[in-house]
Amino acid sequence: MWKRMASLSPLVSSSKSTLLNQAAYGFNIRKSLSTGISTPVKHGTMLKEKTPFITFVLGGPGSGKGTQCIKIAQTFGFTHLSAGDLLRREILSNSEYGTMILDTIKEGRIVPSEVTVKLIKKTIESSDNYKFLIDGFPRSEENRIAFEHIIGVEPNVVLFFDCPEEEMVKRVLNRNEGRVDDNIDTIKKRLKVFSSLNLPVVNYYSKRGKLHTINAVGTVDEIFEQVRAVFSVCEAMK
Numbered sequence: 433m434w435k436r437m438a439s440l441s442p443l444v445s446s447s448k449s450t451l452l453n454q455a456a457y458g459f460n461i462r463k464s465l466s467t468g469i470s471t472p473v474k475h476g477t478m479l480k481e482k483t484p485f486i487t488f489v490l491g492g493p494g495s496g497k498g499t500q501c502i503k504i505a506q507t508f509g510f511t512h513l514s515a516g517d518l519l520r521r522e523i524l525s526n527s528e529y530g531t532m533i534l535d536t537i538k539e540g541r542i543v544p545s546e547v548t549v550k551l552i553k554k555t556i557e558s559s560d561n562y563k564f565l566i567d568g569f570p571r572s573e574e575n576r577i578a579f580e581h582i583i584g585v586e587p588n589v590v591l592f593f594d595c596p597e598e599e600m601v602k603r604v605l606n607r608n609e610g611r612v613d614d615n616i617d618t619i620k621k622r623l624k625v626f627s628s629l630n631l632p633v634v635n636y637y638s639k640r641g642k643l644h645t646i647n648a649v650g651t652v653d654e655i656f657e658q659v660r661a662v663f664s665v666c667e668a669m670k
């Protein structure tokens with residue numbers, strides 16, 4: 433469904449991503465949140481037969497982005513693409529960027545936009561789906577601008593999981609998935625980066641009328657009901 437107009441520079445490894453949510457493939461396109469058109473349109477360097485439907489999922493560390501994305505993907509047929517997971521996978525793939533990415537994640541800083549956007553682009557291009565949840569990206573205005581420049585589209589929807597710092601710290605420290613950044617020192621750094629660099633992106637999309645703020649305190653199901661309402665409105669608008 434997505435055709436490549438120009439090959440990517442070899443910044444990223446050629447290994448096929450297995451992050452794609454297979455649940456998306458059986459999705460009935462007529463029941464989707466389609467804003468698609470039938471003629472191919474060039475966006476950036478990619479030629480597509482269908483306009484992508486992109487949702488950015490933003491929120492601080494531990495606000496529940498990944499947890500909710502799994503439910504959104506299952507319920508609404510999106511492909512879930514976590515920028516952090518793509519970067520962690522890149523570390524494991526012996527990429528020339530592996531060491532730099534690992535050091536950056538340990539310090540809670542942001543990986544250069546070019547690296548992250550190219551990983552995202554490669555994953556999007558290799559998918560048959562056209563509906564993407566981009567989880568944990570963009571993390572800075574520079575990320576946002578690089579995405580728009582390289583991918584050539586803006587998000588249709590931006591979700592923001594609004595969670596108090598105390599709750600985020602508690603969740604991250606209890607996550608227990610062996611992540612190198614799930615320790616109090618890195619969490620403090622990530623929270624600073626969140627305030628100084630992520631929040632301007634949230635504000636940008638708020639001004640553009642694309643932001644849907646979700647109260648991220650409550651049970652997973654309670655929070656998902658707020659999310660469901662956002663996508664139900666999108667469906668009603670099609």
Ligand SMILES: Nc1ncnc2c1ncn2[C@@H]1O[C@H](COP(=O)(O)OP(=O)(O)OP(=O)(O)O)[C@@H](O)[C@H]1O
Binds near residue numbers: 495497568
């Ligand atoms: N509503 C909730 N209540 C309590 N715990 C939750 C809730 N949602 C998620 N969690 C738990 O909190 C932890 C962080 O959640 P999750 O990984 O989804 O956050 P995240 O926003 O993706 O974080 P990060 O940015 O660090 O990847 C996980 O252990 C998850 O199981």
Ligand SMILES: O=c1ccn([C@@H]2O[C@H](COP(=O)(O)O)[C@@H](O)[C@H]2O)c(=O)[nH]1
Binds near residue numbers: 542543567622
């Ligand atoms: O777009 C991105 C996404 C992530 N990072 C780095 O990865 C870690 C972990 O990300 P999660 O979304 O929490 O899994 C993050 O703190 C950054 O260091 C990034 O640089 N750019």
Ligand SMILES: [Mg+2]
Binds near residue numbers: 497498516568
């Ligand atoms: Mg996550």
